[in-house]
Amino acid sequence: MTRALPVLTVLAGIVAIWYAAAVWMNATWIFDQAERNGQTVTWAEVIPQTMDQARPLLPPPHQVAAELWKGVAGQAVTSKRSLVYHGYVTVKGTLMGFGLGIVMGVLLAMSIVRFRVMDMSVMPWAIISQTIPIVALAPMILTLSSQLGISGRDVPKAIIAAYLSFFPVLVSMVKGLRAPDQMQLDLLRTYGAGEGATFLKLRLPASMPYFFASLKVAIAASLIGTIVGELPTGAIEGLGARMLIGSQFGEPLIMWAALFAAAILAGMLILAVGVVERLARARMGVPA
């Protein structure tokens, strides 16, 4: 309770500010409308009207919640208007990119730790690759893969997501695989352990805490990559496409509902990674 109270207080504050901002921003439209009709309206009349406009500048929280609920529970899950369906498309892309990113990150980290030339030549470029804004590359990757005859958007989306999510894994795994100190390495040498055995029995277990710490960053990055991959022209499925559609058709409620669906998704994915981490730690005998 002592931990929840401050968080709840700040959340309540945010909601209060949000309502105030919604009244302030949506009122302009009502005043304009009244002026055009030659009427005068008082604030007492305006405030209820700011709460349920069809196209509000800033929808108040309960409107967003209602739209979100309608999108999640009010449709069949297979419907094109169901947020569950769009969320599923986004999660599929995110998980594919996440998996690809982990494989790439771990393989690169292994070869960087093993070969000095990889460390010197690839590592600086891996860092530079993250300073390149992926969104500039995203439309490029989409056209490139369609030119190469890959149908659908799953593969290009996964590539974009992997591009963002491999880096945290790479950095943490390099650190983790180098975590065993000289004493431990020497001990394994006295046992006559080869390079493979040292890797499997010392370096890999030692890197696990680093690995799991990086997964939470990587899954969030992967989700951002997937949504960015859904934004550029032509996407019709996924939460990113939903935001684009809301923007193009001037439907703010659709945008806000998609945004909150993406936020909830991010929270669920991070929680899921946390659960996997706890299971793996218990399995490996790390005291909680």
Added chain:
Amino acid sequence: MTWLVGTIGIWLAAWALNARLAASGWARTTAGKLAVPILFGVTILVLWEGLVRGAGIAPVILPAPSAIAAKIAVSLPTLWLDFSQTFLKGALPGFVIGCGAAIATAIAIDRSPFLQRGLLPIGNFVAALPIVGLAPILVMWFGFDWQSKAAVVVVMVFFPVLVNMVAGLQASERMQADLMATWGASYWQSLVKLRLPAAMPFLFNGLKIASTLALIGAIVAEFFGSPIYGMGFRISTEVGRLGLDMVWAEIAVAALAGSAFYGLIALIERWVTFWHPSQRH
């Protein structure tokens, strides 16, 4: 065919040379540390050029680096116009405002542990959210010009910097705080002389993350509406016209700008936090 064989030959030779360099004592010098990655980068470009020419890949799929360089050379004014719209007007003011607001907020809530305990988990959560999704909403509010781009950047950089700054302000040790107290230092004196400097390594971590986010935010926001120039606008229209050499030229500018911005912040970091163990050599 000769192109392919030649390219692969050059690649193997360069790789062998790099392996030799990395194994030799020369690898420990600064020149060696620079030469190896540069050689690797050049090899990638040669490989790209050779594959495109050797395999006869159409320019609408993947233009060769030489074609991209030629395009950059003839369209410098356009590239500069796009760069100044997206980076100088969109990303940079947004970065300064967003980071400034985050630092100010962190200092403002510093005296209230209650607010900190409330804001930190929320900030951490929001920092992991796909904030880019706010871009269409902010474009709707602030119009198509650079103001909406700057607004997207402000929101994107705010939370990572806030979280790092709050963590940084808590980083000074108990002993150091006690020492300041024995000297009779006021809250502001100990803030300026002890806790702000101690927070700098954390702050710069946040600023580095924010520097890459800033450019992403400014470019994404242009996908949702922009004047008829800007890097995001140019990329999305040229992709539609299959003018891929221009797209790659913009990517090159974006890569250069992103790396230079990051490098600049890393340089300032080295200068400000020279005392930190990670900066000692």
